[in-house]
Amino acid sequence: MTPETIKEAGLDLLKKLKADKRAVLLLCAAIALLLLIGLSELHASKEDKQEPQQTETVAEVQSDEARLCALLRHIRGAGRAEVMITYSEQAQTVFAAASNSETETDAVNTVRTKEKRDPVVLKSGDRQTGLVERTLLPKVQGIAVVCEGASDPTVRTQIVSAVSALFGLGINHISVAEMASQEEPS
Numbered sequence: 001m002t003p004e005t006i007k008e009a010g011l012d013l014l015k016k017l018k019a020d021k022r023a024v025l026l027l028c029a030a031i032a033l034l035l036l037i038g039l040s041e042l043h044a045s046k047e048d049k050q051e052p053q054q055t056e057t058v059a060e061v062q063s064d065e066a067r068l069c070a071l072l073r074h075i076r077g078a079g080r081a082e083v084m085i086t087y088s089e090q091a092q093t094v095f096a097a098a099s100n101s102e103t104e105t106d107a108v109n110t111v112r113t114k115e116k117r118d119p120v121v122l123k124s125g126d127r128q129t130g131l132v133e134r135t136l137l138p139k140v141q142g143i144a145v146v147c148e149g150a151s152d153p154t155v156r157t158q159i160v161s162a163v164s165a166l167f168g169l170g171i172n173h174i175s176v177a178e179m180a181s182q183e184e185p186s
Contacts, residue, residue, distance in 0.1 A: 026153075036157075036160070036171050037171055037172065064085055065083045065084065065085055068083045068085070068143075068145075068163070068166070069081050069082065069083050071162065071166075072145060072147060072159060072162065075149075075155060075158050075159060075162065076155075077149040077152050077154070077155040078147045078148070078149045078150075078155050078158075078159060079147055079148025079149045079179070080147060080148050080179060081145060081146065081147035081148075081179075082145075082146045082147070082179070083143065083144070083145050083146075084143070084144045085140055085142075085143050085167075086140070086141045086142045086143075086144075087137070087138040087139065087140060087141055088138050088139045088140075088141040089138040089139075090138065091135055091136065091137050091138060092135070092136040092138075093132055093135050093136075094132070094133045094134050094135070094136060095119050095120070095130040095131060095132060095133060096119070096120040096130070096131040096132070096133040097117040097118060097119050097120060098117070098118050098119075098120055099115060099116070099117050100115070100116045100117075100118065101113055101114065101115045101116070102114045102116070119131075140167045140168075140169060140173075141173065142169070142173040142174070142175070143163050143167060143169065143173065143174050143175070144174075144175045144176075144177070145159055145163065145174070145175065145176045145177070146176075146177050146178070146179045147159065147176070147178070147179055148178070148179045148181075149178075150176050150177055150178040150179070151178045156176045159174075159176050160174050160176060
């Protein structure tokens with residue numbers, strides 16, 4: 001292609017875009033999506049350097065999907081929503097430990113401290129269990145949202161923005177798809 005044909009093709013495209021407002025809207029949405037992806041990648045690379053935030057209780061993880069569904073239903077045009085959240089690893093349990101330190105001084109006045117950590121054990125009858133200090137929950141790996149209004153680019157963008165803000169995920173870890181109508185066979 002010569003520079004003149006490229007210029008003519010570009011001018012022809014601009015004329016068509018001026019005539020069709022939906023095409024302009026679609027082009028703007030595509031540009032906005034590309035910008036969001038670029039910013040998301042930048043944000044994700046910064047996040048990888050930070051320590052992942054941990055949720056406090058297992059109950060919160062179990063209710064995250066239900067809470068997110070309830071929130072997404074309030075986005076204008078979203079309609080019914082189903083959500084699936086995947087995590088990068090298993091939850092980790094941190095057991096409490098009692099610290100005992102001993103200080104020794106040798107003949108040359110060198111002070112040495114030995115620290116000993118023993119697990120705290122709870123006894124109930126013949127059972128013994130470790131005292132759970134906290135449970136570290138895994139980092140969210142990805143979220144899939146299926147909702148009735150996902151075919152609307154504005155609704156889709158609002159859903160991606162909400163999920164990204166709530167979970168600190170880049171948009172490349174968020175999927176939004178349109179829910180099949182109840183008349184459609186599965």
